[in-house]
Amino acid sequence: MTTSDRRSALRAGAGLVAGGAFAAACSPSGSSSGAVAQHAPTSPASPSSAAPTPAARTSAVSGSAPPASPAPATRPPARPRPAPAPRAFPGQPAQITHGPRDRPRIALTFHGQGEPSVARALLAEAERHGARVTVLAVGAWLDEHPDLARRVLDGGHELGNHTQRHLDINAMSEADAAAEITGCAERLRRLTGSIGAWFRPSRASRASPLVERLARRAGYPHVLSYDVDSLDFTSPGAPAVARTVLDEVRGGSVVSLHFGYADTVAALPAVLDELDHRGLRAVTTTELIG
Template sequence: MTPTDRRAALRVGAGLVAGGAFAAACSTSGSSAGPSSGASPGSSPGSSSPGSASTAVPREAGRASGPPPAASPSAVPAARAFPGQPAQITHGPRDRPRVALTFHGQGEPALAEALLGEAERHGARVTVLAVGTWLDEHPGLARRVLDGGHDLGNHTHRHLDINAMSEAEARSEITECAVRLERLTGSAGTWFRPSRTARASPLVQRLARDAGYPHVLSYDVDSLDFTSPGAPAVTANVLRTIRAGSVVSLHFGYADTLAALPAVLDELARRRLRAVTTTELLS
């Protein structure tokens, strides 16, 4: 990335921070520590709940009305089982120089585009776990993720505390997002990650299997970017504990994450660790 490109990317992030465009984040405590104010848990100024209108984030220009056509199912990877891996995966093999950067997919689409572009300029591939309501608002991003060679998965429909839900509610959260992924891409996606928690309860694990996800994707490195600690802190949080096989939790929707990503990727290259999709990490 040239200095000019990097300055332009950072200006995108800075401008969005000034505009107050943040995504609601996951946390291991089940509550968002993100900077949004006045937002209910699992929502963000850039997303809308069912039946409500969103004015904070414009829809893509020129978007056609109605659901977009589904892609050929054979062209889109689906969830698969990895023999020998646990039902809840926190990391991959430690004996290969690979890591997986996983992003919770929600928030301002311009930041998502900038993050994907930055990863691709470094030759990195990532995993995006998308929120269903976010896909409703920005359906073109599903194909953008896949066209960039990245993994796309399910991060529930409304990004609420899924472990605290009844069985019926939790099932709906998983299947509603899966339906949207299927409609947009021809597949329910490669991975499921629970919302507002690092690990799924036994019930949520079972419901994910029922929905076609053999494994729940957790992580062993938390960037804590949703707390908006500043780009240097995000970089340090990742690089302090990352090692071969690590799965890193990051978020779209935060300018700190965008600003930190070049330094993270440069250091991974120096350590000879490749950032790959989670599917490649485990293959």
């Protein structure tokens, strides 16, 4: 399938969700089926062609049954590997907005909330381009769609914490803000074995000093912000989303995008194509910073 065909297919799928956004925006508050393997049936050997085994000959003479073969050892199913845990990056600020400017890498970060089919379409498109993204998931969204946590990780992407209910966390009391952070962290731990690689505040581009402190207490050494806002949550149309990102992105950029918006689905192929053309590789935020 050509890039043009993929864009057309994604736009057609996006039409299913056009006309309404499925995720609350994070603007500052001040503002194959898998194929089943088919095995041919094994034809039993005919009596005339199958020679009796020594055990069978012995049992025929003695009249005793041959010894039973030992049952094959069963191996328990492998457990999924735990998701990466938060890392401290010495020399980096408490709130990170971008990575090193001298490397041809950028991070596409998605606020994880909205219609699951849109999330899967965006992840699949990123994977077709060899891109890896960071998903900051809302805890309530994971409660409704727990399988998406593993879908993100199985695609080679990164998963993080975007609060439990996606409210204006900077305006909350200390107790309520702490509950928003730890509530999502607990869900991530239960689903993946880790509290997630990053924390990003909800309804704000940056965390208040209180929220920054609470995030650190919960186990996140850094708060993840961004330096490029796609404004996709305003539903300006796919060309406008792509233009905004491509006009501002440069080496080291952290781009804010959202699951759940038709414009984002339609814009992503053009964004990824142009990033490839510029030699900018989309990697996880941990890889970008590290």
